[in-house]
Amino acid sequence: MTQTVFITGTSTGIGAAAVRLFAAHGWQVAATMRNPADAKFSDLLGVRVYALDVTDAASVQQAVAQAEQDFGSLDVLVNNAGYGLVGPFETATAEQIQQQFATNVFGVFAVTQAALPTMRARQAGVIINITSVGGRTAFPMNSLYHATKFGLDGFSESLWYELAPFGIRVKVVAPGGVATDFAGRSLHMTADPAGAANPYAGQMRVVLAAFNRRGGAASQPEQIAEVIYQAATDGTTQLRYIAGADAQGILEAKAKMSEGNFMQMIQQNFAGNG
Numbered sequence: 001m002t003q004t005v006f007i008t009g010t011s012t013g014i015g016a017a018a019v020r021l022f023a024a025h026g027w028q029v030a031a032t033m034r035n036p037a038d039a040k041f042s043d044l045l046g047v048r049v050y051a052l053d054v055t056d057a058a059s060v061q062q063a064v065a066q067a068e069q070d071f072g073s074l075d076v077l078v079n080n081a082g083y084g085l086v087g088p089f090e091t092a093t094a095e096q097i098q099q100q101f102a103t104n105v106f107g108v109f110a111v112t113q114a115a116l117p118t119m120r121a122r123q124a125g126v127i128i129n130i131t132s133v134g135g136r137t138a139f140p141m142n143s144l145y146h147a148t149k150f151g152l153d154g155f156s157e158s159l160w161y162e163l164a165p166f167g168i169r170v171k172v173v174a175p176g177g178v179a180t181d182f183a184g185r186s187l188h189m190t191a192d193p194a195g196a197a198n199p200y201a202g203q204m205r206v207v208l209a210a211f212n213r214r215g216g217a218a219s220q221p222e223q224i225a226e227v228i229y230q231a232a233t234d235g236t237t238q239l240r241y242i243a244g245a246d247a248q249g250i251l252e253a254k255a256k257m258s259e260g261n262f263m264q265m266i267q268q269n270f271a272g273n274g
C-alpha cells in the first residue's frame, strides 16, 4: 500500500528536499508550510500542500486532520520546521526566546500530539524529529538554539520508550552544517555584531567568522533527505541518525576525548585558531 509522510517546513532546504525524495520513491506526501504560495512541487505526483505554521495550534490541527482525511492515515511524521537564533544570550529579547522555543520545541510538541491519536489507534508510525549536531554538542554564541535542540533530543529519547508499546518508533536525525537558507534568511540574531554598544561584538564577529569557515564542509539538503528516508524506511528501532561527515567527525571526537580537552579544542577552533 502507498505510504504517506507528513513533513513540516517544506518551503526550502531539508524539508523541500525530503518532499522530493519521498515523492520520487512513490510516497504520498503532505508537504506543509507557512505560506503554500512558496510551494515548488507542481511537477510532483502524490504531493499535496497544506498551510501549517507550527506556532499556530489551529493550523496544526487543521493540516493534520485534512491530510489524514485526504490520505487515509499518516505513516511517517517529519518534524523539520525550525530556525536558528544566534548571538549572546544576555541580549536576547523575551520575544526572541519565546519565538525560538515556540517554533523549534513547542511546534514539534503540537504537531506530534495532533498526529499521535491515529498512529496509536493503528499501532504503527514513525516520528522523525530533525534536531542538529547542536542537539548533542554545543558551540559558542548559540545557547538558545542549543537549548531547543538538546531539549528535542531528550524529548525524543524519552518518547521512544513511551511509544514503543504502541508500535510507534521515534527517531532523531541530527544534521551538521547544511547548505540551506538556515544561515541566511532563516537566521535570527540577538545582537548586532557591528554594534558599538554591543559588549559581545568582538566575540560575535570571531565566532561568526569561524562558522563561515566551517560552511565549506556543509552537506547538501538532498544528503540529509536521504538520511531521513533511511530513518523512515529501515524498519529498525534505531533512535539517532547523525547526518553529515562534519557532524559524525565532531561527535566521534567528543566521544573519544575528555570533556575538558574537547571543550578546549572547540574554544580554540572558534577563537580563530582551528
Ligand SMILES: NC(=O)c1ccc[n+]([C@@H]2O[C@H](COP(=O)([O-])OP(=O)(O)OC[C@H]3O[C@@H](n4cnc5c(N)ncnc54)[C@H](OP(=O)(O)O)[C@@H]3O)[C@@H](O)[C@H]2O)c1
Pocket: 008, 009, 010, 011, 012, 013, 014, 015, 033, 034, 035, 038, 052, 053, 054, 055, 080, 081, 082, 083, 084, 103, 107, 130, 131, 132, 133, 174, 175, 176, 177, 178, 179, 180, 181, 182, 183, 186, 221
Ligand atoms: N542548515 C543547517 O545547517 C542545519 C543544521 C542542523 C539542523 N538543521 C535543522 O534543519 C531544519 C530545517 O532547516 P533548513 O536547514 O532546511 O533551513 P531553511 O531552508 O531555512 O528551512 C527552514 C524551514 O522551516 C520553516 N519554518 C520556520 N518557522 C516555521 C513555523 N513557525 N512554522 C512552519 N514552518 C516554519 C521555514 O518556512 P518559511 O519559508 O515560512 O520561513 C522553512 O521551510 C531545522 O529544524 C534546522 O534547525 C539545519
